[in-house]
Amino acid sequence: MKTLIAANWKMHGDLSWADKPAEFRGIYPKDKSGVECLICPPSFLLPALVKQGEENEILVGAQNCHAETSGAFTGEISAPMIAGLGATHVIVGHSERRSLFGETDDDVSAKAEAALNANIIPIICIGESEAERRAEKELDVATMQLANSIPDCAKGANFVVAYEPVWAIGTGLTPTLADIRVMHNHIRGLLTDRFGQKHGANIQILYGGSVKPGNAEEILAIDNVNGALIGGASLDMESFAAIAMAA
């Protein structure tokens, strides 16, 4: 299985950011075998990034999609539109979508299904809140979110899971390495239970939440951590490249 180093630029950037893949490759010329790099920019940058991504061997994905293929949904973008641009992935159910835009597990599942139908890979995000962690409910939360956010049509290794504890996103806080190991083992178990050993063992499980050059190597060395979803530290190509090198 490849290690996926994924940048989530959130609502940052302007047209000049189309040059970032080349800047990235200026710092980190070639992926080690077994590492793939992905940038998920705001939608307006997708066409330019796909072009630059092809030239610089960087995958490009979207940050969200609508569950329908088209229709009267002002401001939305559909999975076939994203696929048509040449993007390969789409993040669904990021905690900011869940908490700020009210997305439920059912919404996330519908979006992931739309992505699979459009032949792009959904990165399905889950993760507990601070209160749930304090109440030691994080494994139960992950179980429920995974059960309800992965659509029935998902068959095997055609999607990615990202574990992002809400309280670790953008805060500089991270779980202990032991806590990350426990959670990722738990998620792997849920995936192999549902999809069988053959498929379940090959689904990439990313860790996200305050990943930076200083902690990437130790986090990525944990069993069943198959990559990272990086927000803040992915905006600067020096630090994004340093994380890719740590992989």
Ligand code: PGA
């Ligand atoms: P962060 O964000 O790296 O800034 O914590 C991660 C994410 O939201 O995907």
